[in-house]
Amino acid sequence: MTAGTANAQRFREFKMPDVGEGLTEAEILKWYVQPGDTVTDGQVVCEVETAKAAVELPIPYDGVVHELRFGEGVTVDVGTAIISVDTDPGAGPAGAPAAAAAPEQAAAAEEEDAEPQGRQAVLVGYGAAPSSTKRRARKPQPGVPAQPEPVKAQLQAELNGRPAAVPTPAPVAPAAVPTPAPAAPVPPAARPVGAGAAGRPLAKPPVRKLAKDLGIDLSTVAPTGPDGIITRADVHAAAAPAAAAPVAPAEVPVAVAPAAAEPGIVDTAARERRVPVKGVRKATAQAMVASAFTAPHVTEFITVDVTRTMKLVQELKQDPDMAGLRVNPLLLVAKAFLVALKRHPEVNAAWDEARQEIVYKDYVNLGIAAATPRGLIVPNIKDAGGKTLPQLAAELGDLVATAREGKTSPAAMTGGTVTITNVGVFGVDTGTPILNPGESAILAFGAVKLQPWVHKGKVKARQVTTLALSFDHRLIDGELGSKLLADIAAILERPKRLITWS
Template identity: 50%
Template sequence: MLPDLGEGLPEAELVQWMVAEGDTVTLNQTIAEVETAKAVVELPSPYAGTVTALHAGAGDVVMVGSVLISFDIGGDDAPAPAPAAESAEESAKAEPNLVGYGAAPRGSARPQRRSRAAAGAHVSSSSDTAVLEAAPHDAIHLAEPDRPLERPRSTPPVRLHAKQLGVDLALVEATGASGLITRSDVDAYATRVGASLTAAVPTAQPEPISDLRQPSTPGERTTRTPIRGVRKHTADAMVRSAFTAPHVTTFLTVDVTATTELIASLKADRSLQEHKIGVMAVAAKAVCLALARHPGLNSRWDDAAGEIVEHHYVNLGIAAATGRGLVVPNIRDAQDLTLVELADAIRGLAETARAGKTSPAEMMGGTFSITNVGVFGVDAGTPILNPGEAGILAVGAVRRQPWEHRGEIALRDVMTLALSFDHRLVDGEQGSRFLVDVADVLREPGRAMLLR
């Protein structure tokens, strides 16, 4: 069955099969690519055996819990089918514990629930008992071997959400397919016990419209595009952000000649050539330094709890252009990284995104974002906040133009910065001071040596 691939998303679109009926596959071999509202995800095979049926085609939207693929795992080493009278516990013991899918359910620790199968889909006996959840964890065993205790089964994003809420998953009742704890289960429990924190979910940017356009015939005057996947999620998130957080955008044009000269000198250093240090890395470092002095830009508004949650770390979102559009993975604990390490992290995120390998987890938990509109030759814009974040900085193009310098007119490298912020959390003075601090580092990168 299609597993829950993160954040309790109810469906995914099948991008392509990597196997065909009759193929022999090994355990954990990639069998398909599916696209959620967050990212393209590779699905590993839960069995070693032969593919007997594919229950969906490329482009189909499949509900979580619906049958996706059937296997023949017959052979001397295959687990024998459980007799009808055998308990669910005995049947579950025959299932493989696949890395990436979680341990099989045991006994009556959680009630068995009917999975949402695709209409008219035929389920083979081998796939009837398969438990396919994307929850990479191991079972926790008690000291007594005959009393195994399994960790509550959930996906990594749900476990992160529960951690941020302060919720113990062992106390949460599961309603998902095959006893899987979903995000809504955690929220329902948190509401009952009065837990307050909610997770900040960064948003991915829209995929190119050409990827989803329906084939058209010559002479057609319109083209209809399905609203789904990344585009649907982005639209929902942007509307929620635009009409929830009061946006304010402030601009500042700065002479960054000293930064471009620094970058040129670093590129000339043979020991640093492989690190590809650019303006974005310096801007990222400047943002981390400025956030330490202006924590209001590194916080979020918790409406349910009536609290402002201030982060003491920086998960820095970096917009990355891909064939599917822009995605915004984040650099964890960016405040602890050097300029070289930030450059490497930005490069790594971009390469992973372009390869279509960015996971949903990598786009979760951001606290502040940077978008580089300058790479498209744009000077400035008014970026919309990622839901749950207080600020986003747009970095414009570096242009060589006449500029006042030491009382004279000279050709200088000039760049415009645009900062959008949540006016509930940040007032005009705080936003302006933050932007000036970022600009000061770009104007005189040596100032970074003086900041903490």
């Protein structure tokens, strides 16, 4: 077994998994371990944020953390190694590659922390570092200008990872004009430490790729390797301060201040800030655009007297069967929505564009729109239609608490059929909600307010709210949508229908 194979078996890499359905990337929010820490199979090592939620990732190996490949705040593609673990730390230092290894294998291998004594590190494309031994320059032939070496230049460019380009030969000077003497080479002392003959920082190809992935300019990295070579550890050290710093909006060039002769001009750029669109916010924006321009939306409104429902909420809070549960108007709105769906099951459907079919569902996964620090998410209660009121209250409370903590799993946000958005908690009367992609309807529950209302032939102060129902007009025509909304309102006006209509 070669040293490279042994190292590969000993140092195990954990790659960024697809923690959702078809996600392509995730941002590393926080590392819970550092190099040198002991980890066990199943231990959570980091927290990442996908386009759907924040998720904690467990490591599938026992051993000692060898390397963290990316810092906090870095977005990593799914399938990319993010951490390596030494699964046999008692075996001593990792074995070096065999001396007879092919040159191309040695060039692609990871750099060693130190070179053997008496040998200089030779970097592909740079040659040996300057030393006390000097070779006499080749004497140019009289009358013949120096010519470039196209083949050598092309090979060197390819090894350096730069696009191959053959330099254009210099024009031959007229015979009457003497050939100018070649320029004197730059003395080694004039080059900065860590720079090659062309002024580029010295680093092996794997290190260059790492720097590119992390967005690090190698010219700003202080080298610690032999002969001024930049190592992988140097790149990570340069990336660490940027990753540890609090996330700040991207800098905006400050506009030139207006001249004193133009007092009416205001410098607005200095009072603007820009924040990258990513994570939950990016996913929500893409989903809303796709929904708005794919499903033809129809929104209907109804204003209803919910005084009896609000009275029932207060009574349920004192009910021993509801002890310890979160009882609020949203709970009864959710129950009314589910009862109305049983009366109109054709609403609970989905449009399959690929197969040109309507999929009717015998289950209801009720989504609840939740505002979180990372943006709007819509987790759903699975099989909500078959749950009792106490069960629905328990799951609704857990769903909201988990969402506010940012711990909602991607699985909890998939498979929804209909959704409720409670805009009333913000004091808003109503709105025109946009469908969650793949769902058939969404109900907006507005603020409950005391308003003058005709009750039993007299104008009285009653607790009133406005409901708005948006639905996919491909699936639901105006009659069906109107009946559903009217039934929800009727239940909230007289909540005893929760019993008679169930």
